[in-house]
Amino acid sequence: MIKKEMIYMKKENPVSEIFAYARDGKQRLILSAIFAVISVILGLIPFSLGAKILEQLLDGNLTRDYAIKLGLICLVAFLLKEFFGSISTYISHGVAFRTLRNIRVTIIDKIERVSLGYINGQSLGEFKKTIIDDVDSLEFVLAHAIPEMISNSIAPILLIIYMFTISWRSAVAGLISTIIGIFVVAIMMAGGAQKIFKVFTEGSAKMNSTVIEYVNGMEVIKVFNQTASSMKKYEGSVTNYRDVMNAWYNHCYPFLAINNVIAPLSVAFVLPVTAISYISGAMTMESMILSIVVCLGVSEPIQKLVKFTDHFNEINMVYSKLKQILSMPELSVGNKKIDVNNTGIKVENIKFGYSNNEIIHSVSFEAKQGKMTALVGVSGSGKSTIAKLIARFYEVQEGSIKIGDTDIKKMPFGDYSNLISYVSQDNYLPNLSLRDNVLMGKPNATETEFERAVEAAGCNEFIKKFERGYDTMVGDAGDKLSGGERQRVSIARAIIKNAPIVILDEATASIDPENESKIQNALDKLSKGKTLIVIAHRLSTIINADNIILMNKGEINAQGTHEELLEKSKQYKSMWEAHVGAKDWSMHKYVNRVKEGVR
Template sequence: MENTKIESPIFRLREFAKPHRVSFIGSVLLAIIGVASGMIPYFAVANMVVKLIGGEKNISYYVFWCSLAAMGFILNTIFMNLSTTISHTATYATLEEIRLRLVSKLSRVPMGYIVETPSGKLKSIIVDQVESIESTLAHLIPEMTSNIFVPIAIVVYMFILDWRMALASFITLPIGFLCYKGMAKDYEERFRGFVAESKKMNNTVIEYVNGIEVIKAFNQSANSYEKYTDAVTGNAHYAVNWMKDCQVFMSMCFTIWPAVLVSVLPFGCYFYMKGSLTIPVFITIVILSLGIVEPILSAISFTDRIGQIRTVVGDVYKVLEAPELQRPIEEKSLNDLTIELKDVKFSYDKESQILNGINLRINPGTVTAFVGPSGSGKSTITKLIAGFWDVTEGSINIGNINIKEIPQKQLMKQMAYVSQDNYLFDDTIRENIRMGKVTATNDEIERAAKASGCHEFIMKLEKGYDTVVGGRGGHLSGGERQRIAIARAMLKDAPIVILDEATAYTDPENEAIIQESVGKLVANKTLIVIAHRLSTVIDSDKLVVVKNGKIVAEGTHKQLLSHCELYSSMWKAHIDAKDEA
């Protein structure tokens, strides 16, 4: 588990940025130099105004100060650009670190966490919310440095010229701050609400896209799909209502703050008429006071972003602090691959029991098939064996070693898992197969494809093995996707193979091809299979009948026909269905 004792989200963000602190410090130093350069034009203008009023007619004097002002602008541009470039480079390296840690974390949490967390929410955190950090982290350092130091330098100089006029320039600021306080009231809470609405919309959009086939089949549309409409409308209404609630304060705030001349001009005229303020100083302060407001407004805008950062970093750490599958690092000696489940109990939510007292022994090199009604717990057992979840009670051992004591990578090396809905990535067929063994050569990939019966249809494709299959393998049929998944498993060459209803959605022709491929895949290996057609597993060394989370019987096909009423009725139903077909 990612562990941190620092509670402040800003400090937590600093933890991610720590490896790049030299770059961020360099960015600050360059920004300070840029700010100092940016002050030169203000002082140049002030000096020229004073001399103009004093009647100075020496052209070289004005050329000098104009040149100095131009140099200040150029230096300011150069150093601020350098500062921003460095801060952006360091920021994107920081975002990369955050995203890598998030994805790494997801590989270590139980599958239950992935299943229970909407994919739209995870996508929003990893992509959208992490990206929102950029605008703050990359710009905060150079721009905030400028926004703080410019007003300070101007105010100090104004106090040197005339402390009364310096104070006069601040009169509108407290009023503006009061308006801003009203505008920013409950900002973090409202932003969290906005993020929640956005996540809800993300989840619904993903659900809508994934279910578009069903929606079209039943003559629905985006508008008539009520859940989608409600999510999109809810997101829009939340944003509009939030804006309405703070619009008055926002308008007052950004009207009052820039109005420094409302106080500077009357006081300046009064002091001038009293003879205590000279025209050169008066005009200089008027010019300088105009340079206070914009940096302050920019600085204030960052306080909103900091509020957003608190929410974003908080969401990031909710993922990073999620409970992990606890596994050791040191590998164990696995000479014996006997699998044994001892009094295994399991619950997804710690309330409803899915498995209750499972005891089973699976010998190496044998074929074990799980059969039983839908929802009886068959797939759950295989996923527990694969280590996707931890058992609630009891233990699962491989060679008398609890799988909790086996490093996750070592455990995964022992197993190849082929499910009924194998995921293919939006990549080439070659790279999808290569996932079974990342160091595999092209020849090894093609041998696995030939053995799994998919080489022939691959070569008929326009680009062969370099064909991009599309998201989830959508450009291929179910049988073709399944054969590629089996090729991937063959390439892995693991001693334990788990097939979770691998032929559930295939036609008889494809099923025959897949069955032949499976025969090659599992030669001299331990095979654990869940099958929806009993005829495909009757030759298994052991059939395990599961009902309501319990093993009710185990044995060969013949033994179960004579001793297990449930299996006998399932077999009869299977034969009757074949006869009707």
């Protein structure tokens, strides 16, 4: 487990903070930098030997053996340069990819410990861009910029020192183009490049979010003929991204073009200075040639340095987003294992809301161990929110929820999760095999346990139609299965988990009547002997509940058995009569259709 607090709270240096994720890879990165330095030094040898050959050639003393000897030395130096450079790149890439993995694992681990209410209030496109695109952009910095920046800093320093030993005039002349190039880049950065880059990344995140929303909502868009308006929104985000990208390039490219032209032209300044020095007798032909050749090796590493420094903007931006995610408020959890002997649930005076809008107001009730407790009410009454608070998807803002006599906030999250099975009307199935989806409830389950679970959930009925059986992939979000089939897989997952507390959040709300009876049978097997909390809109499914809690506008309106509520609650009686009336209407409608068919 990565120590998250250490990573983002101790310092405020983005570079050191990002490198904290490298962990034991820091030593390997230092080794990569050493090999890169060796590679750069070896790359300087041909410049020096080339000057020697030119000197001998001009003096008329160049022999074939001498030329072959220096040529072989240059060849060996070049091969060694490539060898050490490749080793350096191999090591740095290994460290880079492990670091990216550590960052992503830390983000996902953090998200798992954050309230779903907080997560749902964030942009999916922003999360996607940060976790995938932004983190991926660090690969170049970690794998190339760091080791090569070190090596490309040392190389020009050595060359400039060497040029000063030859002639201080030529050394100063060789630095003029570099100084101009650096000055141009500095003007570019001071002119608002970082601000434009921030807007650029924000525009990219907005486009990502809009694309995800557009694709996910395609069915609704087509059904309600919203293609034009939705496309306009999509086009608007793409156009905005184009505009900010153009603004970025329009600002930076003139400066970069000037830098790219001037910075490599060190020889244009060295050549006239050395020529004048040679003519005046202040410099020998050997020194003149050596100065010209060596200055050619100064500009390339400095140009790489300028290129790499541009990528450090990405570190600042990614670190800012990373810090924002890692600073999200977490669910309160304990760190000591607590043995729970009573799995009854006590909800004591809880309050909850979004932002400043309180939607659950001082709710208290008890769901006794081994008994069935039902929450009913009109849409928006707060019953599903209470179920999610019990399941720890959200955090209560006041009051407490207890398992037995233990506040769930004092329990380790993993231990508490093992006590709960949660089945809703819209269960998510990842694109895994049917078998793997079921085994998510208990990864180490035996084959016998697996077979009992899928049989109890009624999965065998539809599995037969698949050629690969339980090894069939379910597709994205389970889209290869019908709603009823997905529901039965999720119930099998809950059955195999065999948790002592079962929460059914309108688990049959969107199921057709034919499948509802099958799923209801599966749910009965799932909840047998468990502490059961049921959220239902079909009152006929909960008339046998030990306690029915009627919710209204975030408060408990009444509670008791079915018979008790019919007597003392006008709202419940009205809901029951409406439910029975709807069932009778459906039956009469069915009978009339049958009669018409007979005719």
